[in-house]
Structure formats: C-alpha cells, structure tokens
Amino acid sequence: MGIGGIGIWQLLIILVIVLLLFGTKKLKNIGGDLGGAIRSFKKAVSDDKGGAKKVGDDAAKSADGDSAAAPDEVRREKSG
Secondary structure (H helix, E strand, O other), X not given: OOHHHXXXXXXXXXXXXXXXXXXXHHHHHHHHHHHHHHHHHXXXXXXXXXXXXXXXXXXXXXXXXXXXXXXXXXXXXXXX
C-alpha cells in the first residue's frame, strides 16, 4: 500500500492522466510559477522576522533615551 491506500500503480496512472490533460510544457510553467510564489513567500516571511527584530531593537534604544515610547505604541506602529 502507498499513500492513504493508493498504490504505486494508481499514482502512475494518475500521473499519466495529468500529463495527457495538461501537457509537459504547461506543467513546467505551473511548477515554475509555484516555485516563484514559494520563494517570494519565504523572502517576505524572513523580511518580516527581520523587521520585527529591528522594531524591538528600536524600542530598546528609545527606552534608554528621554523620549521612550510605550510598548503599546510600538505594537501599534508595527501593525498599522
């Protein structure tokens, strides 16, 4: 048995049907588009984590100075 009760032969038949329906060129384009979307999503997530760290660093720096922002204000700046 394979994945969820589907055997290797059933998977091969499904693959052949998909290839016949869409063709290799269209599947290649879909794969490239999907890969690009995943890449940009990962980049956005990593940029967001870096931005969150920077906001935290800025809040710590401003807490040391005279014009310290309240933590709630820092959260509001980040969210909106």
